[in-house]
Each structure stands twice: as structure tokens, then as C-alpha cells.
Amino acid sequence: MNQETILIRNAGAILTGLRGAGERHAGPDIRIEAGVIAAMGALTPQAGEGVIDARDCVVYPAWVNTHHHLFQSLLKGEPQGLDLTLTPWLAATPYRFRAAYDEHSFRLAARIGLVELLRSGCGTVADHNYLYYPGMPFDGSAILFDEADKLGLRFVLCRGGATRTRQLESELPQALRPESLEQFLTDCERLTQRYHQAAPDAMRRVVMAPTTPLYSMAPEELRTCAREARRLGIRLHSHLSETVEYQNSAREKYDRSPIAFCGEYEWLGPDVWFAHLVKLDRDEIGQLGATGTGIAHCPQSNGRLGSGIADIPALEAAGVPVSIGVDGAASNEAADMISETHAAWLMQRARRGELARSRANGGASEGGADAARIEDVVRWGTAGGAAVLGMDAIGTLEVGKAADIAIYKLDDPRYFGLHDLAIAPVAGGGRPSLRALLVAGRVVAEHDAIPGLDLAELGAQAREAVRELQRRGS
Numbered sequence: 001m002n003q004e005t006i007l008i009r010n011a012g013a014i015l016t017g018l019r020g021a022g023e024r025h026a027g028p029d030i031r032i033e034a035g036v037i038a039a040m041g042a043l044t045p046q047a048g049e050g051v052i053d054a055r056d057c058v059v060y061p062a063w064v065n066t067h068h069h070l071f072q073s074l075l076k077g078e079p080q081g082l083d084l085t086l087t088p089w090l091a092a093t094p095y096r097f098r099a100a101y102d103e104h105s106f107r108l109a110a111r112i113g114l115v116e117l118l119r120s121g122c123g124t125v126a127d128h129n130y131l132y133y134p135g136m137p138f139d140g141s142a143i144l145f146d147e148a149d150k151l152g153l154r155f156v157l158c159r160g161g162a163t164r165t166r167q168l169e170s171e172l173p174q175a176l177r178p179e180s181l182e183q184f185l186t187d188c189e190r191l192t193q194r195y196h197q198a199a200p201d202a203m204r205r206v207v208m209a210p211t212t213p214l215y216s217m218a219p220e221e222l223r224t225c226a227r228e229a230r231r232l233g234i235r236l237h238s239h240l241s242e243t244v245e246y247q248n249s250a251r252e253k254y255d256r257s258p259i260a261f262c263g264e265y266e267w268l269g270p271d272v273w274f275a276h277l278v279k280l281d282r283d284e285i286g287q288l289g290a291t292g293t294g295i296a297h298c299p300q301s302n303g304r305l306g307s308g309i310a311d312i313p314a315l316e317a318a319g320v321p322v323s324i325g326v327d328g329a330a331s332n333e334a335a336d337m338i339s340e341t342h343a344a345w346l347m348q349r350a351r352r353g354e355l356a357r358s359r360a361n362g363g364a365s366e367g368g369a370d371a372a373r374i375e376d377v378v379r380w381g382t383a384g385g386a387a388v389l390g391m392d393a394i395g396t397l398e399v400g401k402a403a404d405i406a407i408y409k410l411d412d413p414r415y416f417g418l419h420d421l422a423i424a425p426v427a428g429g430g431r432p433s434l435r436a437l438l439v440a441g442r443v444v445a446e447h448d449a450i451p452g453l454d455l456a457e458l459g460a461q462a463r464e465a466v467r468e469l470q471r472r473g474s
Contacts, residue, residue, distance in 0.1 A: 003050035006032040006441065007043060008407065011054040013422035014040075015375060017061040017382035017396040023375045024422060025397065030059070032403040035441030040399060052443075054407050057435050058421055060378060061397050062123025062404035063337035064385025067158075067237075067275040067296035067325025069094070070127045070144065071106055073113035074465050075330035086243045086305050093330050098131060099175035100472035103138035105465050106131070110147045112462055113335060117326070118151055118450060120336035120431055121406030123439040125153055126296075126325070126389060128237060128275065130160030130211045133175050134183065141191055145204060152444035154202065154404075156389055157195065158209035158237045159188050162216035181221050184210075185228055192232045201393035201402045201440065209237040214249050214258060219265050226266040235271045235390060237296075241284075242276035243307050259284035268293045273388045275325055277315070278308040285311070289318030294388040297380065299343040300334065301327035309351040312344070312380070313371055323385040324377075341377045342429040348372035374423040403441040408432040409448075 008030040016025050029043040045051060072094060081093030101109075110127075117125055125148060131140055141157055148155030162178045179187075188208050196206040208229040210216045216238075217225065229236050240246060241258050250258040259280070262268055268287065273294030280288075288295075297310055316322050324344055329335040352368020386395025394402045408425050410416075411433055415424045425432050437445040444450070 003048075004034060005046065005049035006052060006403075006438070006443075007045055007049050008032070008052045008054050008059065008405070009045070011059045011407070012056045012410075013420075014059045014397060015378050015422050016398060017379050018398065019379055019383075022398075023379070027059070028054075030397070030405070032438070032441045035403055037397065037399050037401050037403050040397070052407065052436050054435060056410060056421075058408045058410065058424055058432075059397070060121065060406045060408070060425065061382035061395055062406045062437060062439060063121055063341075063381050064124040064323065064389065064391075064395055065117055065122050065325055065337055066126045066273065066323040066385045066388050067298055067327055068113065068117075068125060068127045068335065069129065069328030069330070070110045070113035071101065071129065071131050071140070072328035072330035073109040073116070073335070074105060074462065074469055075328075076333045078330060081330065084305075086307060087245055089305060089331065094328065095176065097469055097473045098133075099173050100469045101131065103143070105469060106138065106140055107143045107147065108461055108465050110144050112458065113329060114147055114151055114153060115450065115453065115458065116336050118153060118437060118445055119434055119448070120338045121408065121425070121434060121437055122337045123154060123404040123406070123437065124156070124385065124389070124391070124394060126156035126158055126207070126237070128158040128160050128209055128239075130162070132161045132179060132187070133177050134179060135174060145195055149203075151450065152439050152442055154204075154391075154394070154439060156205040156207060157191065158207040159191055160209045160211045162211050163221055164217060181217070181224065185225070188228070188234075189232060192234055196234060198233060199393070200391055202391060203440070205234075205389065205391070207235045207237050208232075212239045213262055213265070213267055214246060214253070219254075219261075222265040222267060230271070235273070236267060237273055237275070238267075239276060240274040241279045242302070244279050247279055257281065257284050259287050263287060263291070270294075270321075271390070273321070273323065275327065276302060276307070276310065278302055278310045280311070285314055285318045285320070288315065288320045292319065292321065294321035294323060296323050296325035296388065297344060298325045298327040298332070298340075299347045300340055301332040303343065303347065304331050304333075309347045311351065312348055313352075321384060321387050322380045323388040324381040336431060337381060338425055338431045339429065341381050341426045344380065345372055345374060345377045345426055374426050377426055403438050405436075405438045407435040407437070409435040
């Protein structure tokens, strides 16, 4: 269905991604014209327009995933790293397999990750790709843009990389050697000129994203990167404060907190967002809020690696823009936005409940069931992601916004018996059938299928690629 005008009819429930009184809309209809939401309410069908029957379905804004590592989609459940915390896991799994990737396996991994996200109702993907090294035989950036374009998704390339390593370069295989700062900056400018679109409804964006501020570059190089990104008109992204080792390293190397360190080298502001931010003190939360620096909250990866749970209510209360990312599939075997938002909902409640104490120990609350509502989680995963990426034309369902819309059919028994259909996708946890996914008003999936995609064949290719990676990485 590619009509210029589409009517979504008879939705069972609509969550808009907005905050406050407008977070739900009675609908039951949404009209799309020229890729934009033209009307919402009780609408009369027009001659010639396409119709999507959304009876008994739930309608959300398409999810906006703000942190991923798509190349890891062929590293799910890798045994050597399965029960390790972050630092040893990095060596055991993603770094061990870097040299094993060729153009075919990289492209296949990207396709698998994007398909997984699309089938969860995700319309915008920000991928933090750090698989770059001198003399690399294929252009991973071009592959990522190409695969996203074939699926009709909005794609944000967070161009990662490093100019230094904690090992001697002479002892490293080629695929682990760092780039020079000149190489890194030159490629960021090339990618910006070729792909970056500044419009608030852009289909392609480029972000400057050294892998991590504390380890990947010298401090003055970070400042240079920040200034060059702002000269180019692109945003900044990285990992930060995922574990206590970030706190340890910042204090031992620089005698300050990770957030204070980033601020000193111009890495805070409304054009910056960090993945994780699990381990923060009160002053750091205040500094993030005061500068408008955002977070990509990655609850499943943080749980899988035993890193902890970011204090999202405290961050949001301080003024920090909150979004959700699935992180790489090598530390999150279910790298889709439904399972991620389900985890975000539960983990915030569990975190607050874990802090509850008996009255004898000074406590006053039984638990934390009010820590996060479904509507909050939907807002973080849609409008929050759009705000963090600076893409203000997407992320909410309201007249005038781009028609990025996920329609879920609740035909699985896990959704039977629900009193409130609107909460089903997040509260239920399992992936609901995708009645349709629209990006910029174009239907990119319908009846749980992606046009031209053979899932069985993709699975067979994945199994063969895993066997080959295991052979190369051994």
C-alpha cells in the first residue's frame, strides 16, 4: 500500500507519545496525507484513499531507538562472554570477533538487526558503529545506510572509533588498531557531506561518536571533536558511566567525575547524549540536567552485563532528556524495542522497590510501583528519542507530525483479558503482531511481514554466518 492518502480506521487505543492530558487520543481514526498526519478523530473515508483496518489494534508512534551496535547481531549468546561484566565481556566477545567480519557478514548482521527492530515497530534507528580501523576493506557506513534505506527506515549513523588503545599498537591485529585523529575527523566530514540531512524529519543523519570519552581519545582530541562536530552541524554521542570502572578511571586519571571530565572538554549540552549513565552521583545528575545532555537508557544490556539500573525518574526530574536504546545484540539477545520498553517499565519499579526499607529502618514505602507508567515508557521510547536526536518532526502522534506509526494486532493469548488495550505492547512483553508499520507515511511492513523479505532464508544465512564467525574467531 503506497497511496498518497491513507486512513487508519477504528483503532482500539492510541497512545501519542505526548506528556500529560494528551498522552492518549480517542481517535479512532488517523488520516495521513503526503507522509504527514493530517487529521485525528472520527473521520469519514474519502474516495480513493488507502484504508488500514485497526479494529482491536493499539496504535503508537513508531519507536525511536537511540543506541545500538548492529554488527553484533551475529554475536547473540556468545558463550565466552555470556556471564561476564562489561570490561572482560568486551575482550571476550565484540573485540575478539572484530577481525572475523567481512563485507558479507557485516551486511548480514546489519540486516538482521534492522529487521528485528522493524518488526517490533521501530521506525528510526541510531547505530553506534565503532567497527573502523586503518585499511578496512569495506565501507561499513555505506552498508548501514544502504540496508536501512532498503527497509524504508530512518537511520542515524553514530560514527564511532578510537585514536588510542590500552594495548601497544605494534602487538595488535590490524582490525584492532586505532585510527589517527585526522583519519577519524576526515571520515566524519565525508559522511556528513554525503549522507547528513539537517531537516527535523530527516531519513539520514550522521553523528560524531568516539567510542567512549575516557578510553578512546586523548582529552584534547575530545575537545577538537566537539568543536568539529558543531562546525559541521552534527550531534555528539558516546558511552559513559555504564559501570563503576568509569568512576574509578575518571577519578584515578583526572581527579574528577566522568560527567565533570566531559564538561571540561565540551562534551555536555543539548546536542550530546550518552548511552547507559548507570553510575552517577547527585552532582552529575544535576550537571546533566543543567546542560540538557541526554541519555539512551539501555535496561536489558545493563541487566545482562550486571551493570545496574539507571535512575531514570531522577534524571528526568533534573531535566535530562530521556530516550531508550537496545544496545548491541551481543549484550542483549532480544534487541527489539518491545522487550526493551517492557524491561524499562519493570526495572524502574524494581529499582525503587529495592530501596524500600522497613519502618524500623527508617522506611516509609512498601515499594516502587509508581516509578514508571506505561505512558512514560512510551514517551521515552518515541518523543524522547526524537528529542535526543534533534528530529522534532517525528516521535508523537499529532496533526502536522510525520506519519511514523506502529499498529499492533493483539491476537496472541498473552493479550487476552486485558482491561486496557493501550498498555498491551509494553506491559505484555512479548512481540505483538505488527498490523502495519508506517515511516514517513509509507507502509514498510503489513500483516507482520516485510515486503520482499524471506525470514526463513535470513535465518539460514545467519546460522551459516555464525559458524563462519566461530571458525574465524577461534
